[in-house]
Amino acid sequence: MTRRITWTLLVLTSVLLVLAVVPLAVSMTVGERVAFRDSQRAATRAVAAAAEEHLSDRKPATAMHQELAAAARSGDCAAVYDASGRLVASTPCTAAQGQEAQELVEEVVSGHEPELLENEGRLLTAEPAGEIRGPSGVVVLARSAAPLNARIATLWGWSAAIGAVGLAASVMLSLRLARWVSRPLSRLDVSAQRLGEGALDERAEVGGGPPEVRRLAATFNTMAARLETLVHGHRAVLADVSHQLRTPLAALRLRLDVMAAGAEGDISAELASAQEEIVRLSRLVDGLLAVARAEQATPRPVAVRVDEAVAERVAAWSPVAEERGVRLIASEGTALSVALGAGHLEQVLDNLIANAVEAVAEGGSVTLDHRAAGGLARLRVRDDGPGMSAGAKAVAFRRFGNPEARGTGLGLAIVHRLITANGGTARLEDTPGGGLTVVLELPLWPQG
The missing domain is CATH 3.30.450 (Beta-Lactamase)
Incomplete structure (x- = not known):
């Protein structure tokens, strides 16, 4: 400017x-x-x-x-x-x-x-x-x-000198004017970036610049204060929910375990069913809390190596996949670094691999590959399972949006929130020959 x-x-x-x-x-x-x-x-x-x-x-x-x-x-x-x-x-x-x-x-x-x-x-x-x-x-x-x-040369010389002095004065005045206008905007831009990176206590300076810029800075500070109050309130609610729900669920599960230890016959079967419901409810609470945290994510991007994260998560999930008779494959790709919040890519891959391994029948396969595409890093998780219908794909990224989900129906919602919070995109495609492919496009880390 x-x-x-x-x-x-x-x-x-x-x-x-x-x-x-x-x-x-x-x-x-x-x-x-x-x-x-x-x-x-x-x-x-x-x-x-x-x-x-x-x-x-x-x-x-x-x-x-x-x-x-x-x-x-x-x-x-x-x-x-x-x-x-x-x-x-x-x-x-x-x-x-x-x-x-x-x-x-x-x-x-x-x-x-x-x-x-x-x-x-x-x-x-x-x-x-x-x-x-x-x-x-x-x-x-x-x-x-x-x-x-x-005399004519002197006259033109003085005219040129007057023009040069006027031009120099104009440069100085224009620089001062431009800095007077742009400096507050630059500081406001830095404050907005810091706020977007999660520094909720960030405030802009209101003292300098034109009246319109000062009003904009004051409005930004009001917005930042309200946002800080709102986010802190949500985080407090999450902490309360986490404590208030997990504690009684753990106590209830412990009591059911004690009762089931001495139960026989139909009572034992009913208690086992109740224990399964408690486990399912615990997973549901954990999933809802994970979605809420993902929605409130204000990540500070760091450089994350895609190839290393994929290799690490494939190695971690391979025993689970082998137990289910599923082949988990990581295709070789170039060394790419993306700009994501710390730990977000690992959480995304855990949810996608867990969904794919659960969806694929014994003898099936799950393949992960990545490559650079148009200034982005494109990461795909492909499986040859039953896939999804068009209607299920349209609502799969919503909470409990997929009526065909075998689990809580929150895994893809968590993936979508984390990816979009980092400036990326996520979409679902059909795998050629049958199955589902999750395509993630992530911003590359700028090279120094």
């Missing part, structure tokens, strides 16, 4: 400076040229007036020579011609003589207004001595254009 604001203001200021300074400099340049030309014509007319007294009135040439001397002292070159174009008098320099001067004399004698000519860095002007229609002579004055060019 700082760079965007700076460049925007810089471009805008540059355009304004160009639109303001360049036309002003052009206008002043034209004024300098006009003033220089008028000054040169005035000097030429002064010599022409003195030359007219000598050429038409036959007065002594003293005044004419005085004007020529004054022009020479000013650095000008002047020459006086009679009506036939013959040179009458001139300054020591000969810049006012030559082919260009003769052309100007011919134009003036013929009654035309001559144009300003430039020759070897000098500007030549011509004025009639006497009447324009019948002049008694012509005065040609040549003046160096170096002073004019120097």
